[in-house]
Amino acid sequence: MKIGDLTELAVRNLREAILRNSLTTLGVAVGVASLVAMLSLGVGLQQFASQRLANSGLFNAIFVASRYNVGGNGRRSRQNQPTDSSTPARPLDESARREIAGLPNVNEAYPEIRFMTEIRYNDKPYPTMVAGMPDSARTDGAFDGMQGKFFSSPGADETILQIEFAKELSAQPSALIGKDLVLRYAERQALPAQGGKAAPSSVAGGNKSSTAGGFSVVPHEKKLRIVGIISTEPEGGFGAFGRSRVFIPLAVAETLSATQVSDLRDVLNGSSKTSSYASLTVRVKSPTQVPQVEAAIKSMGFTTFSLLDTTRNLRLFFTVIDLLLGIFGSLALAVATLGIVNTLVMAILERRREIGVFKALGADDRDIKQLFFAEAGVMGLVGGIGGVALGWLIGKGVTLGTNIYLSRQNLPPVNISAVPLWLALGAIVFAILVSLAAGLYPASRAAHLNPVEALRYE
Amino acid sequence: MSQGNNGVAIHADNVSRHYQMGDALIRAVDDVSLSVGTGEFLALLGSSGSGKSTLLNLLAGLDRPTAGAIVVRGRNLAEMDTHELARYRSLTVGMVFQAFNLLPRMTLEENVELPLRLAEVERADRSARVREALEHVHLEKRLAHRPSELSGGEQQRAALARALVNRPTILLADEPTGNLDSATGEEIMLLLKNFNQSMGMTIVMVTHERPLAERFAHRIATVADGKLISVTENSCDGAQS
Numbered sequence: 201m202k203i204g205d206l207t208e209l210a211v212r213n214l215r216e217a218i219l220r221n222s223l224t225t226l227g228v229a230v231g232v233a234s235l236v237a238m239l240s241l242g243v244g245l246q247q248f249a250s251q252r253l254a255n256s257g258l259f260n261a262i263f264v265a266s267r268y269n270v271g272g273n274g275r276r277s278r279q280n281q282p283t284d285s286s287t288p289a290r291p292l293d294e295s296a297r298r299e300i301a302g303l304p305n306v307n308e309a310y311p312e313i314r315f316m317t318e319i320r321y322n323d324k325p326y327p328t329m330v331a332g333m334p335d336s337a338r339t340d341g342a343f344d345g346m347q348g349k350f351f352s353s354p355g356a357d358e359t360i361l362q363i364e365f366a367k368e369l370s371a372q373p374s375a376l377i378g379k380d381l382v383l384r385y386a387e388r389q390a391l392p393a394q395g396g397k398a399a400p401s402s403v404a405g406g407n408k409s410s411t412a413g414g415f416s417v418v419p420h421e422k423k424l425r426i427v428g429i430i431s432t433e434p435e436g437g438f439g440a441f442g443r444s445r446v447f448i449p450l451a452v453a454e455t456l457s458a459t460q461v462s463d464l465r466d467v468l469n470g471s472s473k474t475s476s477y478a479s480l481t482v483r484v485k486s487p488t489q490v491p492q493v494e495a496a497i498k499s500m501g502f503t504t505f506s507l508l509d510t511t512r513n514l515r516l517f518f519t520v521i522d523l524l525l526g527i528f529g530s531l532a533l534a535v536a537t538l539g540i541v542n543t544l545v546m547a548i549l550e551r552r553r554e555i556g557v558f559k560a561l562g563a564d565d566r567d568i569k570q571l572f573f574a575e576a577g578v579m580g581l582v583g584g585i586g587g588v589a590l591g592w593l594i595g596k597g598v599t600l601g602t603n604i605y606l607s608r609q610n611l612p613p614v615n616i617s618a619v620p621l622w623l624a625l626g627a628i629v630f631a632i633l634v635s636l637a638a639g640l641y642p643a644s645r646a647a648h649l650n651p652v653e654a655l656r657y658e
Numbered sequence: 659m660s661q662g663n664n665g666v667a668i669h670a671d672n673v674s675r676h677y678q679m680g681d682a683l684i685r686a687v688d689d690v691s692l693s694v695g696t697g698e699f700l701a702l703l704g705s706s707g708s709g710k711s712t713l714l715n716l717l718a719g720l721d722r723p724t725a726g727a728i729v730v731r732g733r734n735l736a737e738m739d740t741h742e743l744a745r746y747r748s749l750t751v752g753m754v755f756q757a758f759n760l761l762p763r764m765t766l767e768e769n770v771e772l773p774l775r776l777a778e779v780e781r782a783d784r785s786a787r788v789r790e791a792l793e794h795v796h797l798e799k800r801l802a803h804r805p806s807e808l809s810g811g812e813q814q815r816a817a818l819a820r821a822l823v824n825r826p827t828i829l830l831a832d833e834p835t836g837n838l839d840s841a842t843g844e845e846i847m848l849l850l851k852n853f854n855q856s857m858g859m860t861i862v863m864v865t866h867e868r869p870l871a872e873r874f875a876h877r878i879a880t881v882a883d884g885k886l887i888s889v890t891e892n893s894c895d896g897a898q899s
Contacts, residue, residue, distance in 0.1 A: 205775040216763050557759045560720060561820070562748020562776040564741050651720045655759065 201567045210574035217547070224536075224543040225583045231533030232587020232631045236619060237594035238529035239522060239627075244595065244617035246518040252432065262482040262494050263505040264300065264309070266292040290501040291476040300482055303496050307483040310334045314444055315458040320382040320421075321369045328365055330383065331444030332453025336483060345612075348377040348428030354451045359383075360428040365445035376426045383448075387420040388459040417459050424448060431612050533631070536583070537638035540576055544642030547575070548649075555646055556654025565647040572643035573636055580635025584628035591627070592619045665696040667828055667860040668717055673726035675712050675884075686712040687723070688884035696827075697858040699851070701871035701892075704881035710864045711832055713881065717862060718751055718830050719743040730828070748777045752821030756833035758813040760805040760820070766792070767801040770820045777824055791819040795849060811842035818849060829853065831863040835870065847874050 201209075214221045267289035290296065301309040313332035318325050335354045337343055343350055343360070351358045359381065366373035369381075430447075460478055484493050487508070494504045548555070555568055595617030603613040675687040687709045694700050704710040715721040716728060719735050728735040730750060738746065747753075752773075760769045770788045779787070792798045795815035805813050814834060821829055831850065835843030851874050853859045865871050871878045872892055880887045 201775060202778055204781075209775075212763070553759070554761055557761065558772075558776070559744070560718070560747060560753050560755075560759070561773045562744055562824070564744030566741070567744075567776060652715050655720075655755070 201563070201570065206567075206570055206574045207578070209571060210578050213547070213551075213571075214575055214578055217543075217550075220543055220546070221579065224539045225579045225586070227536040227539040228533070228579055228583025228631055228635060229586035229590055231530075231536035232584050232627050233590035233594060234532035235526065235529030235630070236588050236591025236623065236627045237598070237617075238525035239623055240591060240595035240617040240619045241598060242518065242522040242525045243620060243623060244599070244615060246522070247618050248614055248616055249514065249518070259487040259507060260307075260484045260490065261506065262484060262490060262497060263312075264292065264480040264482055264497055264502050265478070265504075266290070266476060267501065267503050288501055292478075292480060292502060293476045296500070296502070297477065297480055299500065300480065300497055300502075303493055305485045305489040305493055307485055308334060308336055309480050309482045310450055311454070311477045312479045312481050313450065313453040313458070313460070315385060315453075315460050317446070317458070318384040319369075319446060320384060321379075325384075326365070326368055328446055329444040330385070330446045330448060330453070330458075332450035333360075333447045334450045334481075334483075343428070343430055345432070346428045346430040347374055348426075350428060351449045352427070354449050356427075356449055357422065357424050357452060358427045358449065359424040360430055360447040361426060362445040362447075363429055363431045366429045373429050377429065379426050380423055381426060383422045383424055383446075385420055385422070385456060386417045386459040388415045388457050388463055389418055390415045415459075415463065420456070422452075422456065533634055537634050540579060540635055540638035541642060543579075544572055544576060544639055545645070547572075548642055548646045552649065552654050552657040555649050556651045556657065559649075559651035560655060568649075569643040569647035572646050573639050576635045576639025576643070577632055580632035581628065583635070584631030587631060588619065588624045588627050592617075592624075595619060666693050667696040667698065667730070668692075668694040668862070669727075669729045670713075670717065671727045671729065673713070673716060673723045673728060675709075675716060675721065676724045685709075685884045687716065689726070690881075690884075690886045691726075692879060692886060692889065694860060694862055696860055697854070699854045699861045699863070699874060699876045701875035701878045702862060702864045702881055703866065703868060703871050703878050704864075705866055708881045709884035710866075710881045712884075714830055714832055714862065714864045718753055719746045748773060749824055750826055751828045751830055752824065752826040754814065754817045754821050754829070754831045754834050756836035758805070758810075758817045758837070760813055760816055762805050765802050765804055766797060766808070766816050769805070769816060770823050773820060773824045779824075787823055788819075791823040792816070794822060794853075795819045809842070810838050811845055814838060814842075814846050815849065818846070818853075822853070826859075828860045828862070831861065833864055833866070835865070835867070843870070850874065 297309050297311070300306065311332075314329055316327065317330045318327050320326075333351075335351070338350045346360065348360070350360070361369070361373075361376065363373060366376055370376050463478075482493065482497065484490050490506050490508050494506055494508075497504050558568060558571075599615055599617045602616055606613060670690055670692045673687060673690045673692075674685070677684040677686060690713060702710040702713060712721070716723050716735075719738070723736055726736070730746070735743065735746065760766075761772070764772070767788055770791055771784050774784045774787060789798055789801075792801065795818050797812060797815055797819060800808065800812065800816075805816070808816065814837075818834075829850070834850070835846055838846065847870060850861055850863065854861050863871075863875065868878075875892050877889055877891055879889045
């Protein structure tokens with residue numbers, strides 16, 4: 201029989217027992233919905249986590265430090281990957297920064313500047329960490345979704361506050377935008393090797409440490425205008441000194457020549473006799489290019505750290521989660537397939553005589569088998585489409601419920617469900633395949649009915 | 659045999675169909691040899707349970723003999739695979755049944771169209787062929803009716819149209835008037851006779867009504883206990899018209 205006739209007859213047969221077949225199809229739809237809802241949550245959570253991490257700017261970042269600095273305290277040194285021991289260690293100075301910045305697939309290499317500060321707002325002190333942000337952060341997504349705007353220029357005396365810190369300053373964080381605050385910090389001033397007047401060490405080399413003669417610390421203040429408030433943590437978890445909650449332009453941070461913990465370390469271990477950076481952050485064009493760039497930097501005599509392994513583990517984790525969710529979601533579909541088997545076996549009993557007539561009129565076993573397969577397939581197709589829609593709705597419902605709860609906790613909304621095209625199409629195809637598998641036994645049984653006995657059936 | 663004796667349409671050679679039921683061997687058809695000429699109208703006459711319907715099912719390719727051969731157009735049905743048998747049922751023979759066996763969910767048009775679908779006839783050709791078949795049985799104005807909206811005689815006429823639509827050369831009828839009153843049965847028999855005479859169609863009809871067989875068939879093959887008892891030329895010669 202031709203495919204058009206087969207489909208037409210299958211749809212007609214399904215319409216004749218509309219209630220039973222609708223219920224069976226609804227069972228398939230519920231099964232598919234369960235599968236889709238589970239996987240949509242898995243995919244949505246993965247996308248959510250990936251996006252949050254991507255916004256942190258960590259996936260395409262390589263943290264570079266001199267081997268002179270490695271082995272001390274701090275989280276960074278504990279996580280260092282093995283270095284190329286055949287290459288001699290070298291200082292992380294301006295020439296090294298330029299060399300690294302010139303490597304293929306490197307967007308930029310900039311020093312990491314974080315320092316302890318005291319923010320004064322409304323004459324009250326608020327101790328916190330300040331980080332210098334490169335101008336590239338404007339476009340790399342790290343500040344997406346922030347209130348206000350990014351720094352007006354790389355050298356602007358402006359600041360962006362992390363939301364939790366902003367809440368400490370004001371019960372109405374958004375009202376802070378446009379207001380001024382004062383940054384109190386410890387300026388590092390290099391001491392001459394033999395007498396002479398101390399001068400800020402940042403004049404020539406930004407945040408470079410010129411510790412040959414040691415340095416003195418002088419308190420300074422800088423007035424900054426609040427231009428934005430960000431709810432995420434663009435640099436969270438990557439530095440050695442904890443999270444930064446106040447962000448200023450990197451160029452401004454370099455001019456401050458603020459004292460960092462690494463300065464003390466360098467003085468104590470006397471490792472640096474020349475101007476050098478404590479560390480560099482290297483932005484690579486794509487996360488996939490991180491390993492090659494990382495290897496190149498190591499071969500230059502530096503130690504590196506990236507979150508590549510972490511992302512691999514994250515992907516593995518979500519793959520396992522998706523698999524488990526898929527298995528649990530499939531259970532409902534498995535139950536639904538029993539409904540298909542039951543419906544088709546019932547149909548064989550009811551249509552026994554009809555099958556006999558079909559055979560008497562020239563249908564062969566294959567025609568009968570294909571007819572029952574087509575009926576199972578149509579149920580799978582309709583159930584699959586309905587199930588995807590239902591699963592999408594369930595996912596949206598879960599997201600809505602989650603966001604209602606989050607809003608009551610004064611937390612920003614999230615999207616934790618996603619039904620990408622591959623999931624929708626895959627679920628429909630899966631529903632059809634499962635339905636066809638469920639139709640195997642009934643179709644085979646119908647095809648092998650003895651026509652003479654079938655025609656006698658009352 | 660006064661008509662259509664210029665060739666053999668069906669030849670059954672020592673055909674048996676035995677069933678094992680527990681310890682008992684049921685000989686539904688037992689060593690029957692019979693030839694049906696092309697264009698002949700043969701009546702298989704016998705009482706209930708005599709084996710005549712089983713023999714008809716064997717001739718229709720709906721069942722396979724346990725022994726013997728049934729040769730149609732030079733091919734032994736017993737040696738055909740299921741697909742070939744299906745093609746044979748689709749294109750060579752048409753069947754009508756005592757219970758009409760129209761599909762109740764389909765309209766008359768769809769019922770008659772069904773063999774064309776199974777034979778994979780092009781959709782464009784079907785409508786004309788359905789109409790032509792229904793015109794043969796004078797039901798061309800009842801295309802959209804369902805079987806339940808027709809009388810018994812009309813249903814059997816529709817079944818005849820369905821049997822004819824693929825233009826078979828052999829028509830096998832299993833008690834075609836069994837569910838009809840005598841007047842309606844007469845009407846159906848006249849249609850069968852018309853097909854036999856005007857189209858040269860070979861007809862094998864199972865019946866337990868001797869008068870009917872004697873009025874319309876060229877020959878009468880009498881079956882009892884699965885055996886062919888006699889084959890007689892009909893003295894009336896099926897000449898009624």
